[in-house]
Amino acid sequence: MTAAEGSAAAQVGRTPYLSIRGLSKLFGEFAALTDISLDVYEGDFVCFLGPSGCGKTTLLRAIAGLDIQTAGSVVQAGRDISRLPPSERDFGIVFQSYALFPNLTVTKNVAYGLDSRRGSRAETARRVSELLELVGLVEHADKYPAQLSGGQQQRVALARALATSPGLLLLDEPLSALDAKVRVHLRHEIRTLQDKLGVTTIMVTHDQEEALTMADQIVVMNQGVVEQVGTPEDIYGHPATPFIADFVGSMNSLKGVATQGGYVRVGAVEFAAGGTLRPGMAATVCIRPEDVTVRGVAASETNAFPVRIGAIEFLGSFWRVTLRSEGNGGFELLADFSTNLVRDLDLREGARIVVAVPPERILVFAGGGPRP
Amino acid sequence: MTAPAAVASMVRVRPRASADDRILMLATVLIVGALLLGVAAPLYALLAKGFQAADGTFVGLANFRTYFSTPALFDSIGNSVAVTLITTGIALPLAFLFAYGLTRTCMPAKSLFKGIALIPILMPSLLPGISLVYLFGTQGLAKGLLMGESIYGPIGIVLGELFYVFPHALTILLIALATSDARLYEAAESLGASKTRIFLTVTLPGVRYGLISAFFVVFTLVITDFGVPKVIGGKYNVLATDVYKQVIGRLDFEMGAVVSMILLGPAVLAFFADRLAERRQSAALTARAVPYEPKPKRGRDAAFFAFCVLVGLAILTVLGVAAYASWIKLWPYNLSFTNYHYQFDLRDGGGWASYRNSLVMSGSTAALGTAIVFVGAYLVEKSRGFRPGRIALQFLAMMPMAVPGLVLGLAYVFFFNAPNNPLNGLYHTMAILVINTVVHFYTVAHLTAVTALKQLDSEFESVSASLKVPVYKTFWRVSVPVCAPAALDISMYLFVNAMTTVSAVVFLYAPHTALASVAVLNMDDAGEIASAAAMGMMIVYTSAAVRGLHALLTRGVLARAQAWRHR
Numbered sequence: 001m002t003a004a005e006g007s008a009a010a011q012v013g014r015t016p017y018l019s020i021r022g023l024s025k026l027f028g029e030f031a032a033l034t035d036i037s038l039d040v041y042e043g044d045f046v047c048f049l050g051p052s053g054c055g056k057t058t059l060l061r062a063i064a065g066l067d068i069q070t071a072g073s074v075v076q077a078g079r080d081i082s083r084l085p086p087s088e089r090d091f092g093i094v095f096q097s098y099a100l101f102p103n104l105t106v107t108k109n110v111a112y113g114l115d116s117r118r119g120s121r122a123e124t125a126r127r128v129s130e131l132l133e134l135v136g137l138v139e140h141a142d143k144y145p146a147q148l149s150g151g152q153q154q155r156v157a158l159a160r161a162l163a164t165s166p167g168l169l170l171l172d173e174p175l176s177a178l179d180a181k182v183r184v185h186l187r188h189e190i191r192t193l194q195d196k197l198g199v200t201t202i203m204v205t206h207d208q209e210e211a212l213t214m215a216d217q218i219v220v221m222n223q224g225v226v227e228q229v230g231t232p233e234d235i236y237g238h239p240a241t242p243f244i245a246d247f248v249g250s251m252n253s254l255k256g257v258a259t260q261g262g263y264v265r266v267g268a269v270e271f272a273a274g275g276t277l278r279p280g281m282a283a284t285v286c287i288r289p290e291d292v293t294v295r296g297v298a299a300s301e302t303n304a305f306p307v308r309i310g311a312i313e314f315l316g317s318f319w320r321v322t323l324r325s326e327g328n329g330g331f332e333l334l335a336d337f338s339t340n341l342v343r344d345l346d347l348r349e350g351a352r353i354v355v356a357v358p359p360e361r362i363l364v365f366a367g368g369g370p371r372p
Numbered sequence: 373m374t375a376p377a378a379v380a381s382m383v384r385v386r387p388r389a390s391a392d393d394r395i396l397m398l399a400t401v402l403i404v405g406a407l408l409l410g411v412a413a414p415l416y417a418l419l420a421k422g423f424q425a426a427d428g429t430f431v432g433l434a435n436f437r438t439y440f441s442t443p444a445l446f447d448s449i450g451n452s453v454a455v456t457l458i459t460t461g462i463a464l465p466l467a468f469l470f471a472y473g474l475t476r477t478c479m480p481a482k483s484l485f486k487g488i489a490l491i492p493i494l495m496p497s498l499l500p501g502i503s504l505v506y507l508f509g510t511q512g513l514a515k516g517l518l519m520g521e522s523i524y525g526p527i528g529i530v531l532g533e534l535f536y537v538f539p540h541a542l543t544i545l546l547i548a549l550a551t552s553d554a555r556l557y558e559a560a561e562s563l564g565a566s567k568t569r570i571f572l573t574v575t576l577p578g579v580r581y582g583l584i585s586a587f588f589v590v591f592t593l594v595i596t597d598f599g600v601p602k603v604i605g606g607k608y609n610v611l612a613t614d615v616y617k618q619v620i621g622r623l624d625f626e627m628g629a630v631v632s633m634i635l636l637g638p639a640v641l642a643f644f645a646d647r648l649a650e651r652r653q654s655a656a657l658t659a660r661a662v663p664y665e666p667k668p669k670r671g672r673d674a675a676f677f678a679f680c681v682l683v684g685l686a687i688l689t690v691l692g693v694a695a696y697a698s699w700i701k702l703w704p705y706n707l708s709f710t711n712y713h714y715q716f717d718l719r720d721g722g723g724w725a726s727y728r729n730s731l732v733m734s735g736s737t738a739a740l741g742t743a744i745v746f747v748g749a750y751l752v753e754k755s756r757g758f759r760p761g762r763i764a765l766q767f768l769a770m771m772p773m774a775v776p777g778l779v780l781g782l783a784y785v786f787f788f789n790a791p792n793n794p795l796n797g798l799y800h801t802m803a804i805l806v807i808n809t810v811v812h813f814y815t816v817a818h819l820t821a822v823t824a825l826k827q828l829d830s831e832f833e834s835v836s837a838s839l840k841v842p843v844y845k846t847f848w849r850v851s852v853p854v855c856a857p858a859a860l861d862i863s864m865y866l867f868v869n870a871m872t873t874v875s876a877v878v879f880l881y882a883p884h885t886a887l888a889s890v891a892v893l894n895m896d897d898a899g900e901i902a903s904a905a906a907m908g909m910m911i912v913y914t915s916a917a918v919r920g921l922h923a924l925l926t927r928g929v930l931a932r933a934q935a936w937r938h939r
Contacts, residue, residue: 064834064838065387066834066837068385068387069385070384070385071383071384071385072385073385082385083385083386083387083388084388085387085388085389085390085392085393085837086390086834086837086838087390087391087392087837087838087840088388088390089838091838092838092839093834093835093838095829095831095834095835097829097831099829099831099832099834099835101832101849101850102854102936103850103853103854103936104849104850104936112836112839112841113838113839113840113841115841144935144936145936146936160835160839161838163839164839164840166838
């Protein structure tokens with residue numbers, strides 16, 4: 001199933017607002033994007049997620065017309081825009097640097113795209129104050145960008161991009177230049193604003209937490225191709241490839257061998273995982289740290305196995321515990337235990353406990369692991 | 373990852389040009405065309421002339437054979453190289469010590485010394501020559517210091533050139549010494565390195581490229597300078613005066629072209645060497661470097677202060693002698709005050725009209741030059757499409773730096789005075805002087821503008837396109853105001869250089885477009901030395917006034933208009 005079909009299956013009956021087909025981008029001999037097909041639906045908040053160099057910004061710039069693709073088509077609202085320069089497309093954009101005009105006040109920055117369109121002065125002023133109210137910057141209207149905090153500058157850039165009521169809002173890592181706290185706050189704010197305006201939005205990010213908390217649909221990219229398109233729950237719970245399993249969230253990847261009846265053996269432990277691999281094949285078992293259970297686990301239970309506790313690391317709201325399985329070919333497993341669990345069971349370094357992993361929480365991939 | 377075959381076989385998307393793209397492309401074509409006519413075509417005409425006889429027929433290397441079989445001509449090569457190497461060998465250590473004093477010691481009055489050291493930039497290079505004649509000439513006050521040697525010759529040339537090149541060498545070395553990393557010194561000290569060792573292993577390597585760059589700049593300035601040897605060279609021939617003599621004195625244009633080409637050689641070589649050094653220099657400095665803060669040390673500070681006082685006094689003396697001589701009746705016999713020497717209309721050489729012409733020419737050069745240079749730099753730096761055009765523009769913008777003024781001036785004669793050139797109507801007009809001067813000083817102005825534009829966010833144009841605002845509007849509303857200080861620097865640079873330059877325009881002026889700097893030359897030639905000094909001082913007063921105005925504008929008016937820079 002291709003990415004485009006996958007997202008289409010989830011969106012039966014809706015026509016896509018933005019449709020990308022067979023898009024490739026070459027820089028000399030290097031293929032930055034290879035045969036990308038993707039649909040974005042009206043009103044959705046879509047995140048392009050991937051490590052740096054995966055091509056997500058290149059794809060965004062192709063959609064904007066800033067760096068037009070080598071081959072392939074882009075159709076927006078039924079109009080083929082593949083060859084059009086940015087000025088003939090319908091989008092607003094916020095860059096990582098915000099690119100605010102430093103010599104213009106907040107008001108003039110926001111009004112920048114309104115000036116050139118015919119419309120009365122009063123109308124422009126009304127629209128600007130409406131936007132400033134929307135992003136909560138009314139009292140800063142006459143300041144210059146350098147007099148604002150990073151978060152405020154970001155909101156000016158957002159207001160400027162939205163001023164002309166574009167059909168598509170493009171955000172290129174808009175939060176990465178901000179402090180952690182401001183970032184979390186602005187995530188929520190941007191998403192609320194987008195819900196209110198209903199503008200179709202594409203945001204590029206390398207921060208999986210950002211993508212998981214903000215997006216309706218996440219497009220995970222790696223090495224110039226789309227690896228998976230889906231909702232945050234899909235991507236986190238059912239990663240389509242070992243790369244995504246490893247990239248999104250924390251993941252234990254254990255190398256093992258498939259055995260009879262859908263089991264995979266890792267060291268001395270046989271995991272029941274409902275896999276369909278042929279016995280004898282190399283397999284990778286993926287387990288999220290939060291899916292390792294301790295409380296009330298009996299040794300006879302499915303997927304229960306004894307471990308010795310290695311390092312315990314305090315991470316604020318929970319503890320990250322390194323577990324070492326016993327027996328031949330012992331392996332290490334990271335597990336996240338809540339503070340009260342650690343307290344109740346009095347877990348300490350060197351203690352021996354029995355843990356289990358529910359079969360439905362285990363992912364099995366053929367082959368040796370997420371990173372070739 | 374390499375391109376899969378599937379992509380190669382696909383239909384390539386052909387982006388459609390926007391209105392902005394077309395405007396930028398048109399502007400690029402226009403400026404490239406202008407520079408082709410203003411730099412490349414004249415140089416080609418000059419090179420061609422070297423291989424032609426007077427009637428225009430091709431004679432191959434015949435002119436060069438004549439040149440090298442005439443000792444009176446090719447002796448100048450040795451003379452030029454000798455005075456140039458001697459001047460460079462003296463100027464660099466002096467400028468280095470001066471710059472070291474300003475950056476690495478705690479001596480007092482640093483900004484005063486810096487201001488004094490930069491004074492020679494405001495003078496035409498003829499003026500130090502004239503001052504030296506007053507000081508060490510036949511009636512000179514300090515003639516005895518020469519112990520019987522004549523100032524007219526290599527001694528005078530070297531002394532005069534020292535004043536002329538000192539501020540240029542100093543500026544480069546100041547930058548090189550200022551951009552050093554304090555952490556390296558702390559590390560060296562904590563490792564117990566001696567003073568000498570620190571100087572040899574930290575200081576010198578840090579300024580190595582600055583020194584190389586200063587060497588080539590000074591070398592080029594001296595070997596191509598015409599003003600100093602013209603006034604004080606006497607019978608000691610150098611390449612630059614040869615060009616002038618061949619063309620103006622003997623009307624032998626072909627031989628003038630041959631000497632020009634020989635002069636072009638070292639200048640081009642120095643240009644490439646300097647570019648190479650500059651590339652290394654910028655790579656050597658990281659953004660995390662900590663600026664060096666000198667700590668007070670009495671002995672060292674006093675020694676550098678004394679040295680800077682000496683150099684400062686020498687510069688002030690040269691300026692003061694020219695100023696004084698221009699206001700007294702007859703040096704050194706009648707020291708009573710007079711404005712007689714400023715009555716230029718009583719003398720040959722162009723009179724007050726030449727001064728007014730200079731103002732018009734410099735003003736036009738500053739206005740026109742700043743506009744073209746800034747637009748050109750914008751196209752190189754900010755437009756995305758039309759790569760061949762941008763590369764051609766960048767190349768043509770760098771070219772004038774490698775061409776000495778005399779060579780450029782002569783090239784203009786050959787190109788614009790050709791009867792079959794439709795542009796020959798420009799010959800002997802004010803316009804050709806302006807065009808020539810803009811081209812002459814194009815490169816430094818271009819580099820200043822590019823540096824300023826590089827500091828602007830590269831996405832301004834993208835944002836503006838997404839908002840459907842035409843590129844020229846964003847250029848005018850954002851790029852120009854934000855770069856206003858740099859534009860002001862460029863216009864001042866062009867104005868001052870247009871006021872002081874002699875070399876290129878000396879071939880191009882007509883009686884009704886004579887310039888102040890040329891008047892200095894002609895009055896000196898005619899023996900009216902005091903009036904030559906007076907006209908030279910008029911140039912200094914004007915340049916200084918413009919510099920003052922520039923400082924006022926930058927600090928006052930512009931600071932208010934640039935309120936957005938402050939938090």
